[in-house]
Amino acid sequence: MFTTRPAVRRRALVAPGTAVTLALVLAACGSSGESSSMPGMDHGATAATSPAATGSPSKDSPSKGHMPGMDHMAGGDGLASAEDGYRLGSPNATLAAGERTAYRFTVTGPDAKPVTAFALDQTKRMHFYAIRTDLTGFQHLHPTMAADGTWTADLSALAPGSWRMFASFTPDGGAGKGTAFVLSRAVTVPGTEKRTPLPAAAARARVDGYTVTVQGEPMAGMSHPLTVTVTKDGRPVTTLQPYLDTYAHLTAFHEGDTAFAHLHPTTRVDGDHGGPRLAFDAELPTAGNWRLFLQFRAGGELHTAALTLKVG
Template sequence: MFTVRPPVRRRALAAPGTAVALALVLAACGSSGSSGDSSSMPGMDHGATASASPTASASPSSDSPTMGHMPGMDHMAGGNGLASVKDGYRLTSRNASLPAGKRTAYRFTVTGPDGTPVSAFALDQTKPMHFYAIRSDLTGFQHLHPTMAADGTWTADLAALTPGAWRMFASFTPDGGAGKGTAFVLSRRVTVPGTEKRTPVPAAATTARVDGYTVTVQGRPMAGMSHPLTVTVTKDGRPVTSLQPYLDTYAHLTAFHEGDTAFAHLHPTTHVDGDHGGPKLAFDAELPSAGDWRLFLQFRTGGKLHTAALTLNAG
């Protein structure tokens, strides 16, 4: 049985040689879903299921072919998430490929510096493990909360995948051992056989629409620099003030860099006060490298999870 400890503050995510501090009160990106912890729309599958999870993996190394939270706290993991090993923690999986067109399970294990599966994790936004899947063209986004078996094997139940190259990310904080209290994001590549149809990354924009909601972003992030951004949520031209807590915040934001799928995670800084979030969410964002970033913003209203997607350019 794994044990879960109270949440810990996570360090800012940074690309190699670059410090990354992301404090966020926004989120962006397009897709909606059914009530509960999942949402989906063409090109994006956003699932979230209850879970339990192991410990962090790794120390920098290329991946192998198998390729509570306090409002206002910025929880980010060190590195850009593109390694499968960091600081002795390793993400392992026998799933080098997964089938296309149907729900499938991705199984993985996180081992510690001693080579044994990690079983004690601190909660981050109410979960011991956050799992993300993204295709190389930044489509098909999924955010899940996998479950862990007694032997330390995690299972993420993925929605149908389209053919192409994918990357699977595991985000966690060990609650024991050498990495106790340290946030990790590790990943592995996965191939989905079939004829790949790539989708160009949409041009940078300041607005995104999903399920009748409009998300507007003011401000432009600069690579390696903290920069203020304000996100406003409206519906039918009227301010939305009924955002509900989702994972103990009003918005969950994940970003992926065009070209290498580098990972960044930003959290709201706005104080959570029941079902009264919005319309404005303010945050300081620092993206580690220049270029286009695809942002996936998840927020809840009326018990339904929405996922908006948009592209922002870091200068």
């Protein structure tokens, strides 16, 4: 059967697409649970850095920058806190380091009232992402909403540094009904920061005993298929399990400004029979280094692979 998704309106593109066909290293750690919270990733939760992009003028300000979509992708590069009358607000400008903490936020509509009706997107009404500006510390959560429209994302421990919090959603009413949005705000975690260089690209890597190979060739300004192959002990894996109505969830962040991209495979979902190959039809808006986080479920556990993609 096919993955079911809501009908989503997308905005016009501004920047040319960049193919996401690649041959890269995956350096990963695994975890279980639907919260998809993977603090620290390959660098560990205590490793934090803050690149020069911290002062990007687009942060927390309205923007009309957009990026291309594929079978399902929220519109925009995610660097604005407001767009088309919708605004992401939060009382949390800083969060404590080294301990679990709650990030609270609301989405208001063109009428300045909190939005409480959201469409299901990959089985969830809200997808929330936390990323440090050195592209480490990735967390993907599904927060809970109170009756007044206040969302709470329960974050795992954050390392000191500059972070960005992304909310991906589709209103189920009002002027933005059926339109996918990604909005974000910057957050500071006080403490001593540690720089972690972005890992270099390579052909493949082992992830919790799995070998993940990503094949293709990135080319700026073009859309091209991407193939991900999953093996274990030299044998093809054909038992990938559905995760959020698909066999793999792929999120990408751009080095320097943490621009957001959200990609999904075009492979049909047929029970616990995913793999060994997953097909993507993906684009990224700009050249440079992107850090991709590939999440897939196998053996009853959620595995997360981090990879660096260089787009020319």
